[in-house]
Amino acid sequence: MFSSRWEQHLALELLLLLHLFLATTIQGHSKQIAISGSNVSLQISNLPADYKILTWLYTSEQKIVEHWNADKPHYFESTFKHRVVLNLSTGALNIYKVQKEDSSTYLLRVVKAAGNEEEWKIPLEVFDPVPKPRINITTTQEVNNGCYLNIACEIPDQSVNYTWYGESGPFPRAPQSAVLEVTVGPQNYSKFYTCQVSNPVSSENDTVYFTSPCEQAISSGVAWIATWLAITVPTVFGLLWT
Ligand SMILES: *[C@@H]1O[C@H](CO)[C@@H](O)[C@H](O)[C@H]1NC(C)=O
Ligand SMILES: *[C@@H]1O[C@H](CO)[C@@H](O)[C@H](O)[C@H]1NC(C)=O
Ligand SMILES: *[C@@H]1O[C@H](CO)[C@@H](O)[C@H](O)[C@H]1NC(C)=O
Ligand SMILES: *[C@@H]1O[C@H](CO)[C@@H](O)[C@H](O)[C@H]1NC(C)=O
Ligand SMILES: *[C@@H]1O[C@H](CO)[C@@H](O)[C@H](O)[C@H]1NC(C)=O
Ligand SMILES: *[C@@H]1O[C@H](CO)[C@@H](O)[C@H](O)[C@H]1NC(C)=O
Numbered sequence: 001m002f003s004s005r006w007e008q009h010l011a012l013e014l015l016l017l018l019h020l021f022l023a024t025t026i027q028g029h030s031k032q033i034a035i036s037g038s039n040v041s042l043q044i045s046n047l048p049a050d051y052k053i054l055t056w057l058y059t060s061e062q063k064i065v066e067h068w069n070a071d072k073p074h075y076f077e078s079t080f081k082h083r084v085v086l087n088l089s090t091g092a093l094n095i096y097k098v099q100k101e102d103s104s105t106y107l108l109r110v111v112k113a114a115g116n117e118e119e120w121k122i123p124l125e126v127f128d129p130v131p132k133p134r135i136n137i138t139t140t141q142e143v144n145n146g147c148y149l150n151i152a153c154e155i156p157d158q159s160v161n162y163t164w165y166g167e168s169g170p171f172p173r174a175p176q177s178a179v180l181e182v183t184v185g186p187q188n189y190s191k192f193y194t195c196q197v198s199n200p201v202s203s204e205n206d207t208v209y210f211t212s213p214c215e216q217a218i219s220s221g222v223a224w225i226a227t228w229l230a231i232t233v234p235t236v237f238g239l240l241w242t
Contacts, residue, residue: 024109024117034098035201042106042122043092050113056086056093059159064093064106099127118192129202133157135196138179139215146185147214153178153195153206160197166190189213 027044034040041054054067062129064080067073073086079160081095091110110119111129134154139150153162161175171180180193189210196205 013019014142024119026119026121027171029120029122033200034124034126036099036126037097040095040102040124040126041087041092042108042124043087043096044108044120044122047091048110048112048118050199052113052115053111054091055107055109056084057109060105060107061100077083091151098124100128102126103133111157125200127199127201128158130158130160130197130204132200132204132208133197133206135206135208137208137216140216142214143183144185146183147189148181148183149176149193149214150179151195151208152191153180153197155197158199161199163196164169165194165196167192184213186213215225 002211003169012119021160028042032040032042047054050069052069056064056066058064058078058080062241063076064084065073065075065086066077067086067088073088075081075084079096079101084092085096086092087094091108093106093108099145104123105121107121108122110118112118133153134155136152137149139148141148153164155178162178163175164171164173164180171182173180179196184190189212191211192209194205194207198204211217
């Protein structure tokens with residue numbers, strides 16, 4: 001196609017030049033974390049003063065709002081339509097009542113007066129609060145003088161981290177493990193085991209109690225009823241007899 005090396009070289013240079021001219025400057029942003037139901041403001045600190053077009057996108061295909069200088073912003077048909085507001089002075093996108101599905105890397109595209117485009121990537125991750133876990137003592141097995149314990153921390157399927165605590169602090173283990181497996185003796189058993197589940201926005205826990213390496217303490221709820229009966233029954237009988 002090209003008659004000489006020189007022409008090839010020229011063509012390549014032209015291509016490079018064209019590429020540079022059309023190139024978009026892309027800037028990253030640190031991830032924003034939010035709890036479901038809260039209001040979030042996505043923004044950049046240095047919005048170019050006189051832009052021609054400003055566009056917020058959910059993904060590279062889905063536009064949320066577009067603003068042509070001097071016009072009113074146009075909100076596109078999307079799940080965001082009635083819960084976003086563009087702040088015209090800062091370019092901030094305010095989203096009301098965020099949901100897990102709003103998690104994405106948002107894009108802010110600005111076509112500047114000079115014609116070149118700048119793009120910012122702004123990641124948002126929305127979490128539901130974690131549910132309260134329930135400890136299930138799967139195995140208690142006497143071994144020699146001690147006890148082998150296998151206890152599981154159960155929650156409906158969710159992305160969480162688990163931390164297990166005993167009397168002497170956290171058990172060193174992978175935060176992804178919902179199961180605590182320990183062998184304890186009379187000297188080093190813990191009077192309680194707590195499972196804490198957490199994500200970046202919330203944390204919940206449950207605790208089981210032990211009176212000896214292998215023996216679970218009567219749960220506080222049952223203990224309370226027992227106390228109540230112990231007090232109430234004699235009182236009722238006392239009243240009946242008077
Ligand atoms: C979110 O914004 C709306 C409207 O400004 C306000 O009524 C509501 O209280 C805000 N919610 C939270 C959780 O701040
Ligand atoms: C835009 O954001 C600025 C700075 O946070 C705030 O002072 C102003 O009230 C906002 N304007 C609107 C219309 O919300
Ligand atoms: C406890 O875990 C065992 C084994 O995984 C399971 O079969 C049992 O249903 C669980 N118990 C409760 C109360 O969830
Ligand atoms: C408790 O002590 C026994 C030895 O008595 C040991 O085998 C076991 O690993 C210890 N357990 C913990 C959780 O430290
Ligand atoms: C779990 O912990 C790791 C390490 O601390 C952290 O990077 C990750 O975001 C946590 N995941 C959740 C769901 O909290
Ligand atoms: C467990 O939750 C209670 C509140 O429900 C809190 O006071 C306590 O600090 C939590 N414990 C752990 C180990 O997370």
